[in-house]
Amino acid sequence: MKILVIGPSWVGDMMMSQSVYRTVMSLHPDADIDVMAPAWCRPLLNRMPEVRHALSMPLGHGALALMERRRLGLTLKNQGYTQALVLPNSFKSALVPFFAGIGKRTGWRGEMRYGLLNDLRVLDKKAFPLMVQRYVALAYDRTDIHDAGDLPQPLLWPRLQVAQDEILTARDSFGLGTGRPTLGFCPGAEFGPAKRWPHYHYAALAETAIARGYQIVLFGSANDRSAGDDICAMLPPFAHEHCRNLAGQTTLEQAVVLIATCQAIVSNDSGLMHIAAALGRPLVALYGPSSPDFTPPLSHQARVIRVISGYQRIRKGDDSQGYHQSLIDIQPERVMSELDDLLAAGKEH
Numbered sequence: 001m002k003i004l005v006i007g008p009s010w011v012g013d014m015m016m017s018q019s020v021y022r023t024v025m026s027l028h029p030d031a032d033i034d035v036m037a038p039a040w041c042r043p044l045l046n047r048m049p050e051v052r053h054a055l056s057m058p059l060g061h062g063a064l065a066l067m068e069r070r071r072l073g074l075t076l077k078n079q080g081y082t083q084a085l086v087l088p089n090s091f092k093s094a095l096v097p098f099f100a101g102i103g104k105r106t107g108w109r110g111e112m113r114y115g116l117l118n119d120l121r122v123l124d125k126k127a128f129p130l131m132v133q134r135y136v137a138l139a140y141d142r143t144d145i146h147d148a149g150d151l152p153q154p155l156l157w158p159r160l161q162v163a164q165d166e167i168l169t170a171r172d173s174f175g176l177g178t179g180r181p182t183l184g185f186c187p188g189a190e191f192g193p194a195k196r197w198p199h200y201h202y203a204a205l206a207e208t209a210i211a212r213g214y215q216i217v218l219f220g221s222a223n224d225r226s227a228g229d230d231i232c233a234m235l236p237p238f239a240h241e242h243c244r245n246l247a248g249q250t251t252l253e254q255a256v257v258l259i260a261t262c263q264a265i266v267s268n269d270s271g272l273m274h275i276a277a278a279l280g281r282p283l284v285a286l287y288g289p290s291s292p293d294f295t296p297p298l299s300h301q302a303r304v305i306r307v308i309s310g311y312q313r314i315r316k317g318d319d320s321q322g323y324h325q326s327l328i329d330i331q332p333e334r335v336m337s338e339l340d341d342l343l344a345a346g347k348e349h
Contacts, residue, residue, distance in 0.1 A: 001028050001030065001031040001032070001082055001083070002031070002032045002034075002079070002080050002081050002082055002083075003024060003031055003032065003033050003034070003081065003082070003083050003084070003085060004034050004035075004036065004055075004076065004079075004081045004083075004084045004085075004097060004100070004102060005017070005020070005021070005033060005034070005035045005036065005084070005085045005086075005087065006036050006037075006057075006084065006085070006086045006087060006088065006093050006094070006096060006097065007035045007036060007037035007041060007045075007057075007087055007088075008037070008087050008088055009037070009038055009057075009061050009088070010190075010271060011044070011252075011270075011271025011272070011274065011275065012270065012271040012273070012274040012295060013087075013131070014037065014041050014044055014045075014271075015044065015158050015160075015271070015274035015275060015277075015278050016131055016132045016135060016158060016274065016295065016298065017035075017087055017135055018048050018050070018158035018159070018160075018278065019132050019135055019136050019155055019156055019157060019158055019298070020085065020087070020135040020136050020138060020139050021033050021035075021048060021050035021051055022050055022156035022158075022159075023136050023139040023155075023156055024050070024085075024139045025050045026156060027139060027140075032052045033050055033051055033052055034051070034052055034053040034054075034055055034081075035051050035053075035054055035055065036055040036056075036057050036072075036096065037054065037055075037056075037057055038056070038057050038061075039056045039057075039058070040252060041054065042054045042056075043251070043252045043253035043256060044160070044252070044256070044275075047160040047161050047162065047256065048158075048160065048161075049161060057072075058072075063092075064092050065092075066095070069092065069095040069096050069099065070095070070099045072096050072099070073095065073096045073097070073098065073099025073100040073101075074099060074100070076096070076100040076102075077099075077100050077101050079100075081097075081100065081102045082102070082103060082104065083102065083103070083104040083105075083106060084097030084100070084102040084104070084105045084106065085106050085107065085138050085139070086105065086106065086107035086113075086117060087107070087135060087138070088110075089107075089108055089109075089110030089111060090110060090111055091110070091111040091112060091113060091116070093107075093110075094107060094110075094113045094116035094117050095116065097116075098115075098116045098117075104118065104119050105117045105118050105119060106119040106121070106138050107119075107120070107121065107138065108120075108121050108122075108123045108134065108138075109121065109122050109123065119142065121137070121138070121142055124147070127146065127147035127148060128147065128148050129148065129293060129294065130148070130293075130294060130295070130296070131294055131295050132155060132157075132295075132298060133148045133151060133155070136151055136155055136156075137151065155298075157277075157278070157298040157299065158274070158277070158278035158298055159278055159280070160256065160260075160275065160278045160279050162256065162257055162260040162279065166257045166260075167257060167260055167261050170254060170257040170258050170261060171258075171261055174244070174246065174250075174254075174258065176215070176217065176244070176258070176261065178215055178242075180213060180214055180215040180242065181213070181214055181215070181263045182214065182215050182216075182217055182261060182262045182263060183209050183214045183215070183216055183217070183262060183263060183264055183265070183266065183339070184216075184217050184218075184219055184258070184259055184262035184264070184265045184266070184267075184276070184281075185202055185205075185206065185216060185217070185218050185219070185231070185265075185266050185267070186218075186219050186220060186265065186266070186267035186268060186270055186272040186273060186276070187199065187202050187218060187220060187224060187227045187228060187231060187247075187268065188220035188221060188223065188224030188227055188247065188268065188270060188272075189268045189269065189270045190223075190270070190271070191290070192316075192322065193317050193321060193322030193323055193324075194288065194289060194316055194317040194322060194323070194324045195268055195269055195270070195288055195289065195290055195324070195327075196227065196268050196322075196323065196327065197268055197286045197288075197323075197327050197330060198321070198323045198327065198328055199227055199230040199231050199234070200234060201328075201330070201331070201332050201335075202231045202266075203230075203231045203232075203234035203235055204332040205266065205332040205335055205336060206231060206235060206239065206243055207235055207236060207239055208332065208336055209336070209339075210235075210238075210239040210242045210243065211239075214242070214263075215242045215243070215244070216242060216243040216244070217243075217244045217246055217258065217262065218231060218232075218243070218244065218245045218246060218247050219246055219247060219250070219255050219258070219259060219272055220247035220248065220272065221247065221248060222247070222248030223248075224247040224248065225245065225247045225248040227247070228245035228246075228247040229245060231243070231245070232245050246258070255272070255275075256275055256279070259272070259275060259276050259279055259281060260279045260281070262276075262281055263281075263282070263343060263346075264281060264282040264283065264284070264339055264342055264343060265281045265282070265283045265284070266283075266284045266286070266335060266339070267283065267284070267285055267286065268285075268286050268327075269285065269286070269287050269288075269290045269292075269295070273285050273297055274295075274297060274298070276297070276299075277297035277298050277299035277301075277302055278298070278299070280299065280301055281299075281301065282301045282302075282339075282342035282343060282345075282346055283297055283299060283301060283302040283303070283342075284302075284303050284305060284335055284338045284339055284342070285297045285302055285303070285304045285305070286305055286306075286327065286330055286335070287304060287305070287306040288306070288308070288324040288326045288327035289308075289312035289313075289324050289326065291306075291310065292304045292306060301342065301346075303338045303341070303342060305330055305334065305335065305338065306326070307326050307329050307330060308326040
């Protein structure tokens with residue numbers, strides 16, 4: 001059995017997609033799974049043992065590029081794929097398997113994909129409230145799974161692999177072997193400030209943790225660099241040497257390994273949050289207008305803090321800096337308390 005997966009284009013979604021690869025392998029241990037996704041996904045896919053090959057999708061997130069997708073499909077035509085799983089719901093994401101002539105093309109109905117998909121599922125969002133459930137359901141025959149209750153429990157959550165020698169090398173390369181245990185903060189969010197815990201709350205939490213003997217490492221993309229600088233700038237002089245802003249200074253590959261070195265992670269709802277969950281790190285996940293009812297961190301080591309309920313379609317926060325009031329209302333003392341509980345539980349095990 002040889003399966004082509006058309007993967008998602010966001011870090012968090014890509015992480016959650018590992019659950020369907022793990023499920024396919026549990027059902028068909030001899031299956032070969034190849035995943036077509038943007039090239040930046042390769043560091044994640046390479047750490048998923050269920051994935052045989054990561055195939056690069058060279059087209060941008062919004063590009064239709066019909067002829068290029070046809071060309072890509074034709075290059076796969078004689079590769080022996082028996083099934084395609086199309087995880088995104090867009091029209092264009094279903095084109096490559098169609099042009100490749102793959103016999104069984106499975107996915108949710110999405111944007112009018114009749115004909116492109118011949119194993120078309122009609123989604124009842126209430127029947128499958130979590131994104132990971134919607135992904136995993138595609139691994140089963142459509143007649144066997146009608147709602148999330150039909151899925152075998154527990155679901156196989158994402159699990160990235162990082163070797164111990166990689167961890168030691170990464171710590172040395174970035175000068176993190178100071179003797180202080182490391183807490184990782186992920187203060188960014190591609191969505192913008194409305195999904196970010198305020199930088200001044202991160203700074204207050206960092207000051208408390210540093211006073212207790214920790215070092216703080218800030219992770220994120222180049223777009224998150226200024227948020228990290230704001231956090232560092234608010235720390236008192238004694239704390240500066242124990243806080244490192246690595247946002248924009250690491251590759252995704254390096255960030256994955258460095259997150260694996262951390263005793264715990266504090267993160268906004270972001271792709272790095274899902275990476276931390278898949279690495280099994282103790283995690284405090286901070287939610288505002290986005291909802292953990294759809295894309296929670298998939299880990300028993302995670303604690304979610306949210307002070308409102310329901311999904312809120314908000315692009316701009318309430319205050320002048322763009323922060324949402326529900327995230328402003330999450331106090332650093334509460335986050336520290338959750339961290340203490342998680343770390344204490346880890347010591348007991």
